[in-house]
Amino acid sequence: MTKLYLLIISATLCLYFSACGSNHNDELSHNHDHEHEAHDHESEEHDGEHKAGSDDEITLSPAMAERFGVTTETASISPFYDALKVSGEILSSPTDAAVLVAPTSGIISFNKDIEPGSPVRAGSAIARVSASGVTGGDPNMADKAALDAATRELNRIRPLYEDRLVTASEYNAALRDYEEAKAGYSASASAGTIKSPISGIITSIDANQGQYVEVGTLIASVSSSSKLTLRADVPQRYYNRIASFNDAVVSLPYSTKTVTLSETGGKRTASAANAAATSPGYIPVYFSFDNNGDFIPGSGVDVYLRSDNSSDLISVPLTALSEQQGQFYVFVRLDDECYRKVLVNTGRNNGERVEIRSGLKPGDNVVVTGTTTVRIAEASGTVPEGHSHNH
Numbered sequence: 001m002t003k004l005y006l007l008i009i010s011a012t013l014c015l016y017f018s019a020c021g022s023n024h025n026d027e028l029s030h031n032h033d034h035e036h037e038a039h040d041h042e043s044e045e046h047d048g049e050h051k052a053g054s055d056d057e058i059t060l061s062p063a064m065a066e067r068f069g070v071t072t073e074t075a076s077i078s079p080f081y082d083a084l085k086v087s088g089e090i091l092s093s094p095t096d097a098a099v100l101v102a103p104t105s106g107i108i109s110f111n112k113d114i115e116p117g118s119p120v121r122a123g124s125a126i127a128r129v130s131a132s133g134v135t136g137g138d139p140n141m142a143d144k145a146a147l148d149a150a151t152r153e154l155n156r157i158r159p160l161y162e163d164r165l166v167t168a169s170e171y172n173a174a175l176r177d178y179e180e181a182k183a184g185y186s187a188s189a190s191a192g193t194i195k196s197p198i199s200g201i202i203t204s205i206d207a208n209q210g211q212y213v214e215v216g217t218l219i220a221s222v223s224s225s226s227k228l229t230l231r232a233d234v235p236q237r238y239y240n241r242i243a244s245f246n247d248a249v250v251s252l253p254y255s256t257k258t259v260t261l262s263e264t265g266g267k268r269t270a271s272a273a274n275a276a277a278t279s280p281g282y283i284p285v286y287f288s289f290d291n292n293g294d295f296i297p298g299s300g301v302d303v304y305l306r307s308d309n310s311s312d313l314i315s316v317p318l319t320a321l322s323e324q325q326g327q328f329y330v331f332v333r334l335d336d337e338c339y340r341k342v343l344v345n346t347g348r349n350n351g352e353r354v355e356i357r358s359g360l361k362p363g364d365n366v367v368v369t370g371t372t373t374v375r376i377a378e379a380s381g382t383v384p385e386g387h388s389h390n391h
Contacts (some may be wrong), residue, residue: 024244058331058339060377065337070370072333073317075360079310083249083350084241086232090250090295093227093288097196100220101102102213106131106192110209118224126221129192154178171243200224228291229269230261232303233282244307248287250295251302257294258351265290268280270293304351314360315353320368321346330360331367331374339367339374 060070102108106129115127154174161171204221207213230250234242247262261267266289285305321344322329328346331339342364347355360366367374 001269025235046066056340057334058341058374058378059337060339060374062336064377065370068370068373070373071368072365073190073320073368075314075316075356075364076362077312077314079308080313080315080353080355081306081350082348083304083306084234084238084245085349085351086234086303086305088230088232088248088250088301090297090299090301091231092203092223093229094296096198096200096224096227097203098196098222099201099218100126100128100194100196100222102207102217102219103194104129104131104192105213105215108207108209108211108213108219110205111135113146114202114205114220116202116205118202120200120202122197122199123195125193125195126202127194129194129213131192147178150174150178150181186265195217198222198224201225211363223297225291225295225297228295228297230287230289230301230303232264232285232287232305233279234285234305236283239283241307242283242285244309245285245305246308247306249304249306251304251351252294253299253301255294256298259292259294260352261287261289264292265336278364296319302351304349306350314356314362315352316356316360316366317368318349318351320366320373323352330356331371331378332360333365333367338361339377341378 062343064070090202108127108129110127111125120126141358154177157166157171157174160166200222201224202220203223206220213219230248231250236284246268247260248266250259250261252259266287268285269288272285316330320330322331323339326346329341332342332346333339342359344359347357347359351355
C-alpha cells in the first residue's frame with residue numbers, strides 16, 4: 001500500500017512539474033521578442049545568481065503542498081522531556097475482566113452465536129448446564145428436596161412452639177435443619193444458567209458443546225477492556241531514574257501511531273518497590289489508562305518512559321525526519337513554493353520528538369508532515385525559472 005501511495009504521488013508531481021515547465025516555456029517564448037533587448041544584461045545577471053544559489057532548492061506549489069498534506073513548524077528552543085525506551089506489554093485490567101464457571105455439574109449447552117469475540121451484556125446468559133440424563137441425577141435437585149422438607153417441618157413446628165406445645169430444643173433443631181438445607185441449595189445452580197457479570201467481549205471459551213463439567217469448572221472469560229494496564233520493564237541499571245517517570249508514550253507495533261498515556265486518562269499505579277519483576281534483571285513499572293480503541297490486550301509494545309526532567313533545546317517531531325543513506329535530513333521551507341533539504345545531527349528521542357543538535361536554528365520553518373511529498377519533488381529536480389535564495 002505504501003509503494004502504491006508513493007507511486008501515485010510521484011506520478012501526480014511529475015505531471016504537475018511537466019505542465020508547469022511547458023506553460024512557463026510558452027510564456028517565455030511569448031515575451032522573449034518584446035523584452036530581450038531591454039533586459040538582456042539584467043537577465044544574464046539574474047540567471048547567474050540563480051545558478052549560484054539554487055542548486056539545492058526544491059520546488060512545490062502551495063496548491064500541491066496543501067493537497068498532499070505538507071505542513072510546517074517553526075523551530076524554536078523549548079522544553080524537551082527526556083525519555084527512556086524500554087519494552088512493555090498491554091494487559092487487561094483485573095476490574096474489567098471476569099471468569100464464568102459452571103454453577104452445577106452436568107452437560108453444558110451454549111447459547112446460539114456464542115464464540116470468542118462475541119459481545120455480551122451484563123446479566124445475559126451464554127450457556128446452561130443440565131444434569132438431565134446423567135447417571136446420579138442433579139445433586140442440586142437433592143438439595144432442593146432437602147430444603148423443601150426442612151421448610152415444611154419448620155412451618156409445622158413454629159405454631160406449635162408458639163403455643164408451647166413443643167420444646168425450644170425441638171424448634172431450634174427444625175430451624176437448624178432449615179438453615180443448613182438453605183445454605184446447601186442454590187437457585188441459580190438449579191437453573192444451571194451461566195450469566196456474564198459484566199458487559200464486554202468473550203475472550204475465551206474453555207469448554208465444548210455437550211461436554212460434562214463439574215461444578216466450578218471454568219467455562220469462559222469476558223473482558224470489557226475499557227481500562228487497560230501497561231507494564232513497562234525497566235533494566236535494573238536505571239533504578240535511580242524510575243522515580244522520575246510519570247508518563248509514557250507507547251509505540252504500537254500494528255500501527256504507525258504513538259499514544260501518550262496521560263492523554264487517555266493514564267496514570268502510574270505501581271512503583272518498583274511494590275511490583276514483582278516478571279524477568280530477572282528488570283523492574284516493572286505499571287500504568288493504568290482508558291482504552292481509546294487503539295490497544296490490543298496482550299500485545300507487546302515499545303515504551304518511552306517520560307520523566308519530569310526537561311532541557312531547553314531545538315527539537316522536531318519524528319515525522320519531520322527523512323533518512324537517506326544512514327543520515328537524517330529535514331526540509332526547510334524558504335517561501336511559499338521553495339524548500340531546502342538540510343542535514344541534521346540528531347540526539348535523544350522521547351517517542352514523539354527528537355533532539356536536533358545541529359543543522360537548524362530558531363525561526364527555521366521545518367516540514368513536519370508530508371516529508372515524502374517534498375522528497376519526491378526533490379527527486380524531480382525542477383527549479384522555478386528566475387527563482388533564487390541566497391542564505
